[in-house]
Amino acid sequence: MERRDIEIFLALADELHFGRTAERLHVSTARVSQTIKKLERQIGAALFERTSRRVALTPIGRRLDEDLRPAHQQILEGIERAIAAGRGIDGTLRVGFIGTAVGQLLHEVAATFHTRHSACQVEIVEARYSDFLAVLRADEIDVILVPVKVAEPDIACSPVLFREASVLAVSARHRLARRDSVSLEDFARDKVLRPRSLPDYMDESLVPRKTPAGLPIERGPEFSTVQEMLSLIGAGLGMFPVPAHAGKYDTRPDVAYIPIRDGLVRERVFIWRTTAETNRIRAFTRAARDVVATSPNPLLAPVPG
Helix, strand or coil: CCHHHHHHHHHHHHHCCHHHHHHHHCCCHHHHHHHHHHHHHHHCCCCEEECCCCEEECHHHHHHHHHHHHHHHHHHHHHHHHHHHHHCCCEEEEEEECCCHHHHHHHHHHHHHHHHCCCEEEEEEECCCCCHHHHHHCCCCCEEEECCCCCCCCEEECCCCEEECEEEEEECCCHHHHCCCECHHHHHHCCEEEECCCCHHHHHHHCCCECCCCCECCEEEEECCHHHHHHHHHCCCCEEEEECCHHHHCCECCEEEEEECCCCCEEEEEEEEHHHCCHHHHHHHHHHHHHHHCCCCHHHCECCC
């Protein structure tokens, strides 16, 4: 039984008049009559008593009406809720981030977003390198701001929001800590930490496999969170390239941040499940671009164009 057939049956059960039913549903009277005859053939019994003077439900038709109507109403309400969630900008938007200063940035974005869409609340939570895709796919977060390349068939990405230079985080006791700057060649001088469970292609967007001269870059212990990474670096167990803002927001006496002369620019993008894209996500992305474009912070320079 098709949805349109159910709608015609229920409307005729309400109106008990073929002409009024046709007008209500914007179809022909013949269409209403044909649909009821088709349903009666499928069921094997008459659903309506029809005379020249009146139309009335048969006992079987009345029972069918009683069974179908609540379920049909549930379907309509479910569709309405889905449309409201997809098109409306209300409810709650859950936004994740990886890093430190970007959390502060997202609170600024949330404030701008809320002035535009006061009916929608924003929850901002920290995500981890090790499972940010998992929590996104599990519908625990709606959208996440990430610093890595993401190319997954079920994940959509926003345009690049901003780019930021990288610095090399090393132990304050490390020989490189006395340098004014380092190059990618220096990555071959010690172990470079690795984010736990990060797909290889994402990891390579953070740390190449080899230096420009072809020297292999040895990988060290794995980490899940920024704080775990910094504790490993402070203990002298490896080094890792981090966004330049870390020198201001992640200061520690046991960690030094050295500018990298020749590359590793971080690009920040929002990602979300392709099937879960909503107006809320689109509106929040627009607010983020507007905030970045007017930010006085030189680390958050907007992408040209």
